[in-house]
Amino acid sequence: MQKPNSEVSGVTNHEDADSRPKVRRIKWDRIAPYLFVSPFIISFLVFSLYPFISAVIMSFQQVNGFSDVKWIGLANYQQLFKDGDFYAALWNVVRYGFWTILILIPLPMLLAYIMNQKGIPFKGFFRSVYFVPVLTSSVIAGLIFKYAFSGEKSGVFNELLHVFGAGPLDWLNGSHTAMFALVVIAVWRWLGVNMIYFLSGLQGISPELYESASMDGANSFQKFWYVTIPMLKPITIYVLTISIMAGFSLFNESYVYWGAQSPNNVGTTLVTLIYKAAFSQGNFGYSCTLGVALFVIVVVVNAVQTKAMGLFKDEA
Amino acid sequence: MNQFGKKLGLAALAAVTMLSLGACGNNSSSASGKSANGENKMTMWTFVDAQGDFWKDAAKSWNKTHKQKIDLKVNVLPFDQMNQKLTVAMQSGSGAPDLADVELGQAATQLKADKPPYYPLNSALKPYDGKLVKSRLDNFSKNGNVYGLDYHVGTTVTYYNTDIMKQAGVDPTSIKTWDDYVKAGKEVKAKTGKWMNEVEYSAYFQFDSMTAQQHADYVTKSGKADLANPASVRALTELQNWVYKDKIARPAVGGSLDNDQFFAEMNKGNVASVTMPSWYMERMADNMPKLKGKVAIEPTPVFKEGDYRSAGGGGTGTMVTNQAKNQKLAAQFVVWGKASKDQAYKIWEKLGFDPVRYDIWSSKRMKADNKYTEYFGKDIFDTFVKLEPDVHSVTKTAKVSPALQDYLLKNTMPSTLLHDKMTPKAALEKADSSLN
Numbered sequence: 001m002q003k004p005n006s007e008v009s010g011v012t013n014h015e016d017a018d019s020r021p022k023v024r025r026i027k028w029d030r031i032a033p034y035l036f037v038s039p040f041i042i043s044f045l046v047f048s049l050y051p052f053i054s055a056v057i058m059s060f061q062q063v064n065g066f067s068d069v070k071w072i073g074l075a076n077y078q079q080l081f082k083d084g085d086f087y088a089a090l091w092n093v094v095r096y097g098f099w100t101i102l103i104l105i106p107l108p109m110l111l112a113y114i115m116n117q118k119g120i121p122f123k124g125f126f127r128s129v130y131f132v133p134v135l136t137s138s139v140i141a142g143l144i145f146k147y148a149f150s151g152e153k154s155g156v157f158n159e160l161l162h163v164f165g166a167g168p169l170d171w172l173n174g175s176h177t178a179m180f181a182l183v184v185i186a187v188w189r190w191l192g193v194n195m196i197y198f199l200s201g202l203q204g205i206s207p208e209l210y211e212s213a214s215m216d217g218a219n220s221f222q223k224f225w226y227v228t229i230p231m232l233k234p235i236t237i238y239v240l241t242i243s244i245m246a247g248f249s250l251f252n253e254s255y256v257y258w259g260a261q262s263p264n265n266v267g268t269t270l271v272t273l274i275y276k277a278a279f280s281q282g283n284f285g286y287s288c289t290l291g292v293a294l295f296v297i298v299v300v301v302n303a304v305q306t307k308a309m310g311l312f313k314d315e316a
Numbered sequence: 317m318n319q320f321g322k323k324l325g326l327a328a329l330a331a332v333t334m335l336s337l338g339a340c341g342n343n344s345s346s347a348s349g350k351s352a353n354g355e356n357k358m359t360m361w362t363f364v365d366a367q368g369d370f371w372k373d374a375a376k377s378w379n380k381t382h383k384q385k386i387d388l389k390v391n392v393l394p395f396d397q398m399n400q401k402l403t404v405a406m407q408s409g410s411g412a413p414d415l416a417d418v419e420l421g422q423a424a425t426q427l428k429a430d431k432p433p434y435y436p437l438n439s440a441l442k443p444y445d446g447k448l449v450k451s452r453l454d455n456f457s458k459n460g461n462v463y464g465l466d467y468h469v470g471t472t473v474t475y476y477n478t479d480i481m482k483q484a485g486v487d488p489t490s491i492k493t494w495d496d497y498v499k500a501g502k503e504v505k506a507k508t509g510k511w512m513n514e515v516e517y518s519a520y521f522q523f524d525s526m527t528a529q530q531h532a533d534y535v536t537k538s539g540k541a542d543l544a545n546p547a548s549v550r551a552l553t554e555l556q557n558w559v560y561k562d563k564i565a566r567p568a569v570g571g572s573l574d575n576d577q578f579f580a581e582m583n584k585g586n587v588a589s590v591t592m593p594s595w596y597m598e599r600m601a602d603n604m605p606k607l608k609g610k611v612a613i614e615p616t617p618v619f620k621e622g623d624y625r626s627a628g629g630g631g632t633g634t635m636v637t638n639q640a641k642n643q644k645l646a647a648q649f650v651v652w653g654k655a656s657k658d659q660a661y662k663i664w665e666k667l668g669f670d671p672v673r674y675d676i677w678s679s680k681r682m683k684a685d686n687k688y689t690e691y692f693g694k695d696i697f698d699t700f701v702k703l704e705p706d707v708h709s710v711t712k713t714a715k716v717s718p719a720l721q722d723y724l725l726k727n728t729m730p731s732t733l734l735h736d737k738m739t740p741k742a743a744l745e746k747a748d749s750s751l752n
Binding site for chain 2: 063064068085147150151152173258259260261262263264265268276278279280281282284
């Protein structure tokens, strides 16, 4: 860290001529930066790092009820590798991540591109309409979708199917339809947010690039493909990264749809398992093991993804 | 800014930082001591508004008749949130309330340790020996200690929609066995097109009660899962047959009989009967206004002569945590609050539950007007009194219970009742082998 410049911080040392011995003086301007970041550092240490380390430690323990703690080495991890629910949950979140990324990157990008064109009517209105869902509580939205996905003929989505002469489907009880229900709510909720990200990215693209592309004879599609998409790469990487993390940490929507137990694990997620192990089974050790596994998986996936997209290469 | 002002500013900032961090700690321990006027401060967590009000009222009544006064502060939290907070507080050893309402399903987790961090109610219960339904105490017991006192017995009965039964020409009082029930169900289906019942697959009240009815349990004395016992297999087979063989029922809307979608279904008059514990009266009175005066409460049908005609279902115990300041007083208050005569009446009058203290069941006061007697008629407890000796439950608080319940809900029930993928015997055997 650079030594704080006393000129910049507006403090002059004219009191140095004081008769008091120099050694006793506290150099406030050196300490000040640390003090100012201390709220974050302290809360990070207390609320993030400490729980993280104790969770890793706990993942090697059997916590039986409350006071009864036993060191069991790798037994929890052995259980993890044999746990069918873990694989079911992992498969669910991978599928969920795949579908949300497949939809929630190209679609918002396209929408943002359209919204960014000149001469589109009601721009502000549409931007808000797309953005509003994220302001709702995921639990309340989940409840509404739960009723909409009711297996009854009168459920909203079954009514829709009926128009096409299909259905009714028991949405929340089948593996594929349950995934569909989860992806629909994610798309509804996050489309607007991702669109805003891409919009901000688009506004950072210099119009001159488009102008010179036009002069070279590029059509709209070529401009989109060869100018917009490459220029949006940093934003795309960001959206992809947070989408992957959001996918792996999926919980609220699943919990609202099914609670902690979904029939044949159609909606079980990794966080559902963590929650269930801790709070409905009192198995804190195993719960921490699942948490550590989730951490490792997310780190590996994100590392691979950023590497593959050449994120580190650019900075080197 | 001069030097002094700057120092002051930094000191203030540091102070704010420390304070804001300090504020995150839970200071409930300081709230559990004595208040200025010598009252014993107590905090309580519950997840039902009405239960919170019940205890506030109980504290008032207690203070009228007891020397040691209690200043009770009640926090009503959503069910999941309360359970999480309580679990964390008990786990970390600080921040727990003096008293907590713990639902039976969660009790297994709270009582999992060999020495649960709760205060035994045994000595406080002594004066009420023989006046309380014992099976309800067993639910919250561990190694001979009783850690929670339930609000209710949860006497399981069968509720019939009398309009539908009349249309089908079946007299509910004539239904004695499950075979009779199926026969009646076929009549109902044929004459009215309505379902006789809907079968839960994300809950197991009926499965539990049918098992208990046959004098059986699905947890062995040594604490192992024994789901494939003949009684449970028979119970699950019966439920599966209703849906896939006899076609008198379908998998319940919303997965259980205790959710808004099913309430609407029942209220519309699409279902002829349900078999649920006594607290279902409250659900009906509050959520099914159209059925007022059209519901008959009858003993649960049996598989064979000699089986129990009821069972105990669900439950919530009030427990005293080991973090309570005055544990003995808290225990006395909890037991008095539910087991003393006047309080037991209030459990019926205010909460609509059949109190664990059953010697009052046949008293006149239980027939007085309230929203339940208006809805179901005045002789509710005439039926309950007859069934009291038949109230038994399956074990819910063994070490294996949380995993067992989880397994039932995510695998066994869906693959036998929601879908016809497995035979009950195979499904239950698979459950046992994965649990033990």
